[in-house]
Amino acid sequence: MAALPSGQCPPLLYGTAWKEDDTARLVGLALAAGFRGIDTANQRKHYHEAGVGEALKAAFGQGLRREDLFLQTKFTHLGGQDHRLPYDGLAPVHHQVRQSFLSSLEHLGVDRLDSYVLHGPSEPVGLADEDWQAWRAMEDLQREGLVRAIGVSNVSADQLEELHEGAEVKPVVVQNRCFTRPHADEAVRTFCRGKRIAYQGFSLLTGHRRLLGHPDVHAIAHRLGATVPQVVFRHCLDRGMVVLTGTTSPQHMAEDLRCVGLRLTTADLTAIDAVVG
Helix, strand or coil, X not given: CCCCCCCCCCCEEEXXXXXXXXXXXXXXXXXXXXXXXXXXXXXXXXXXXXXXXXXXXXXXXXXXXXXHCEEEEEECCHHHCCCCCCCCCCCCHHHHHHHHHHHHHHHHCCCCEEEEEECCCCCCCCCCHHHHHHHHHHHHHHHCCCEEEEEEECCCHHHHHHHHHHCCCCCCEEEECHHHCHHHHHHXXXXXXXXXXXXXXXXXXXXXXXXXXXXXXXXXXXXXXXXXXXXXXXXXXHCCEEEEECCCCHHHHHHHHHHXXXXXXXXXXXXXXXXXX
């Protein structure tokens, strides 16, 4: 992919969850394929952030410039961690955020991040005091120039609205598993459009199996000489999402990136919208 202005999120991010000891190899392949956005988390339960750092070190050594890479990681509350904590579990939440952030910088071998994300509120409804403590600590990191943008993932529309209303530094990133939410998370996406928040969608293939097998989607792919995943991803881009993909296949990595060059007609978009529901 072509170089982007420093700190700008590319249309596709490579997601690093659930890759364990294969993380470094797969991130290296993704970078070689042309991905310039990497998403991870300091949550050893599901991510191997230090493995991402291994791949980055190798890529930087081969000439990749830090300023050409969009790097995003997350702070995960205690309830989302296992015993391998990146912070003192007995410390106040605002200390946990800073400890986790500094640990992430060490893992990744960098001195700043492009995006830092709260890895979901601690409660399913509303925002708890510990969520606000975490957010205030993230605001401090942004003010200090250690991270360009802050955001939140796994969030409902009500929670996002509450966060946006009370935040001193407004969230500019939301990351959700949209195709498992009502009407493809339309309420959150609408709020994001109105507030100029980047909406990152993940599990875009596994979250909607019907979409992958639908004859209308297959017909569009056949007409364009494209794969079905490419058509799905292009639809998501056209509907205002940043696409996360975590494929482990080098072939699919290259194919996924080529979705940027596809052009869907208005009729195509409407047909796919009808399948999504």
